[in-house]
Amino acid sequence: MASPQAAKRQKSSKDVPYELIYWPGIPGRGEHIRLAFEEAGAEYTDTAHEEGGIEKVMAAIDPKSTGDDLNPPTCAPPVLKHGDLKINQTPNILLYLGPRLGLVPSAEEDEDAVYKINALALTALDGLSNEAHDCHHPVATSKYYEDQTEEAKTKSADYIANRLPKFLGYFEGVLSGEASKGGEFLYGGKLSYADLVLFQCVDGVKFAFPKALARLEKEGKYERVFALHESVKERPKIKAYLESERRQKYSMGIYRHYPELDED
Template sequence: MSAAPAAKRQKASSPDDVASTPYKLIYWPGLPGRGEHIRLAFEEAGVAYEDTALQEDAVQQVLAQISTSNLAIGSALNVPPLAPPVLEHGDLVISQTSNILMYLAPRLGLVPDASNGDADAIYRLNALALTALDGLSNEVHDSHHPICTSLYFKDQRAEAIRSSKLFVKERLPKFLGYFERVLRVQAERDEANKWLCGAQLTYADLVLFQCLDGTSYQFPRAVKQLRDGGAYQRLFALHDAVKQRPNIAAYLASERRQPYGEGIYRYYKELDVVPEEDPEEDAKA
């Protein structure tokens, strides 16, 4: 009984079918969120995609995917997603940002050419992307919602101030330092290597760009201080280089780019802190 679906999936994954099958990104409207990593991959590759966040029924489409009544959409082999982003591509429906990017990147030319003999590059890239998402997305979000995501900021303001101070003092330099070290290793291997995985931009660079960009929105003073300090020159050069790529620059200037606001990255004046300030004293304010 399982042979037919497997054969169908193999056929749908052939190069001709994949190239002609439209991509559909399902995500919440009005904020970049985790869906932004998927958008950047499509935009850099110049590949057409449907973005439900720009449609009138955006919320309804997300709710249809994550509803407890959703048992399967598309192929019977699919499992219902817990949360967006969700990618539909033919019969395939998958969720989780890193998982979607691992699926898309080889199809969009955002991994090193397999002819270089590195068949395991996708796993190295996934490790880099996951690290960026852990430290510069999940932890940044938790800085303004340290107790629970269901509570309003005002209900955890003191805790958020302390959490943010500790994040910019301890965690932010740790993650920036890690990626600076990765870039330094690449440059030592070959001075032409400007990206996380050699001389070619990959999806991991796009993920890191978006994470650093969002973190800069939430913590502008701290990021500026760290940038001006000069210890992370390669990292900020990567951010600037991604921002200046023709397709990305055009996208960032377009109305398709969702503004920061109520998503992962949120600006609160109280949390716009720098490491030398005392978290204990401000938490009492």
């Protein structure tokens, strides 16, 4: 069950379960949304665990679709359906869910907090998800990894040497700043969906580049970032989810482990 505060925010004219429409078999970009649902104790369904769920995904992104009288067509999963609302794009879905799940301060508490938290989530998704994906597909997503391995090695070497330290350093600075209110969470001294996004991004990069991340963690320059990752992992509802069968394993999604790309 959601906390009283979260349940109050979740209550709306769309007082029905949330529906997540996403590919089965990989955590993918839908994982950020699952973590928000799990932390809030929200009621939701997930096509990744439904028989025939893939058909729902394909229907949701049918290129022939023109949407309906309330919603434009959705381009790609994840897709959130909530009552008569249907939206896609991970950060957009989180922006919608944040106030309803109690994962941002209320407007009465801090009217601009949602935009600051959204900026933090967008930054994590840019540098620690999208760029991590481009390491193994730097030329074209339509080509196999084996068709661009040499380019992937060059891209990954630069990512590990320059881009990873940039983004880890940025979030270390966020956690060291006054707006963090203590350094445990990214903003305001309370868990927000940006913390869940950063957790998932760091977790995925750890899978993709275990040697590089072990070295960076050992250097001690990003202690607050890695501490946040561990802290989120141990939150009771997140821990239970991560240990359940609902948590899908990394494989051939955004985060892929190719030993030849991982520099220690």
